[in-house]
Amino acid sequence: MLNGEQWSQLLQSFLEEGGDLLKQAEECLLVLDGDLADEEAINGLFRAMHTLKGSAGLFSLTPVVAFTHQLESLLMAVRDGERSLTPNLISLMLRCLDELGSMIGRINVETGAVEGNDEVLQTQLLNALAAEMGQGSDSLPTPTAPREGQVQRAPATGEGAWHISLRFSPDLYRNGFDPAAFVRYLSRLGEITHLEVLDENLPDFHQMDPEACYLGMEISLRSASSKAEIEEVFEFILDFCKLRILPPESSLSDYLQLIRELPETDERIGSILVASGLLTEHELNTGLTMQAQGEEPRAPLGSVLVEAGMVAPAVVNAALEKQQVVRERRAQESSLIKVAAHKLDELINLVGELVISAAGAQLQARAHGHSDFIESTQVVNRHVEQIREAALKLRMIEIGDTFNRFHRVVRDVSQELGKKIRLEVRGADTELDKSVTDKIADPLTHLVRNAIDHGIESAEERLAAGKPAEGHLALNAYHESGMIVIEVSDDGRGLNTARIRQKAIDKGLIDPNANLSEHDLHMLIFAAGFSTADSVSNLSGRGVGMDVVRSAIDQLRGTVEIESRPGLGCTFRIRLPLTLAIIEGFLVSLGGEYFVIPLDMVTECMELGDQPLIDGIYGYLNLRGKPLPCIDLSAHFDLPASAVRRRNIVVVSQGRQQAGLIVDQLHGELQTVIKPLGLLFQHLQGISGSTILGSGQVALILDIPSLFRQLQALVDTGASETRSVQNRQELLPRL
């Protein structure tokens, strides 16, 4: 059954439709006011009234139906040339439209009744119309009389009965068909409670072709038969008539129910209607043909069917609803499968192992030099790579959900602080691994709160500084060289380096005489126990936030950088690897030891040549006229000095920084699974993990960001001669 809310919605849409139709009708009338014979306007007016009557009938709005019916009859006579319009009639009809508008306005959406219907006025109007028509009459005395009867009878006899509407083609008799025979046949299906032969289309007696059929029929049939069975009765004359079969009004709701209970297997609306028995196959085909013949853009089948009177709008709406439900469910089914996260992890682990064993197989193949074998391992590898990518994508989710929670955070926090702040989110569709997303949410919250609390000034301060009173906070995410970059930026006051410095000195974090760069001063806010806020607020200022942010990002093998412009704002830029599980690596070797450099960070490789490093282990090379800071990796890691004459440089970059890593040999790309270092080795600088090569050898994965930091520290302190304290023996686990 249609519940109250759905009914109200349908009725509401009728009210809107009614308003539109009346507006159309009025426009037509105004056209006719200028040109009484404008056929298009007459047709438009007739259609509007006809549609209004039909729709009102569906909602059992009897006063509207009865009133509209009179107007429709008049217009039909005008359209058929039996009457002509007069200016008086147009004024009257305009008043009738006004009354219709007010009737529709008085419809109670809850009850579906026309409240406070002014029948007196309506009768007056109708009488005036009748009088006016009587004067203009030239052919037919009482064309409205039988139709009046029809309207009055319809509610009484239509109850619980099928309504069958027949309009015969002129050729019917000539083709040997007698409609009476079909009526007789129809009466076998049930009781014909009402039948009316429509003779309005009969031309003047002298003009008529007696062998042509001008008749139509409206039949009410009380029967338990289906629509298809009823249609079958008229099977032979389907080509010679327009047949409309409407289900009993009382059972309309049953059909709506039926539609809802249909198995959700087919999503085509036509099929839904046929399956529910409201539409016959023949009607569906006719409807489809009509739709196909229609002008572009094609009308939806549902509206074609309603327009053609084959089905009731309410039914189409129900079917559409059904279709929507099915589609939504399908969309959900296809886009969402809930899988326990550990199952995905398991899969990715296995894929990781597969990557390693496939690499092993390829190595074996190369060692044996068997070309067919090599070829097939290459194919296997390609597929493994695809599987790996697909598997990793399974865990990729958009960062938008994480971002969206900040709307609420920003709203709450800014209200608490009495600041007006607008949050802008960009790059919400940027994807990253779910495990990363989960872990980055808290650090981001800290950064956002910090920006609102410390970064963005109060409205007064902002206005005084010539900025808009409303603060602006932006969250942005994008991919950059295999990393995801998340930015939290505000247009606030920026970091106050002087105060940070003072605070750091007060807290004993730095030496008062230390000459720190702007960048280093900025990074001090991430130090444990550092807080610059003068008052400890609920939100931040306890000095616990920022060092938590830093360590969370470190755990994710990410980096954070601060870009602050005093008085203009501050941007925190977090770089994170897309996934924690597998990396595309570039394999290099130092002597007999293998190292993997994340491929995304490799920009180029070149031969070192005879050019010596300016400063030994850490120094500069000339790269196309620019100094390139370099690390001699074997010296850095205290490996035995290289015996290889021709060494290579791998140029790596991170953000805007570039550095050269001097290695012995280049072995090319590989994809590999990161095996985290054990707890014992987690403190190691410059190494982020390990992996197992196809040959079974262990390769260490270089932690480029940490190498950059080391290099930077060495360059900054001028301690370029200092050797790494890291000992080779500490570094490698014994295998």
Place this chain on the structure above:
Amino acid sequence: MLELRHDTHQDPALLALTGSLTIYEVRQAHDELRAALAGGQRQWRIDLAELEELDSAGAQLLLALQRHLLSLDGGLDVSNPTADVLELLELLHLQSLYPDVLPAQP
């Protein structure tokens, strides 16, 4: 086979149909009726006592005739339908042609 006789000396003018009034006879009937109407009578009575067969096409012709006469402020009354003819009039609920045809009761 249709035989159509009319007597315009009576008031209402009398029309008697014998035989069949079906799709096969309507053209003939139409012609003859138009001729009969040429006399100008507006009030007619039609006697169907001898009419054995009527179909929808025939009924349509009678309806058209009735409408025509009504539009001239005249009329057409039908009398003495045979059982078969009455069956059709009843089937199609053509009360206007034969008032004794009762409208179906719900």
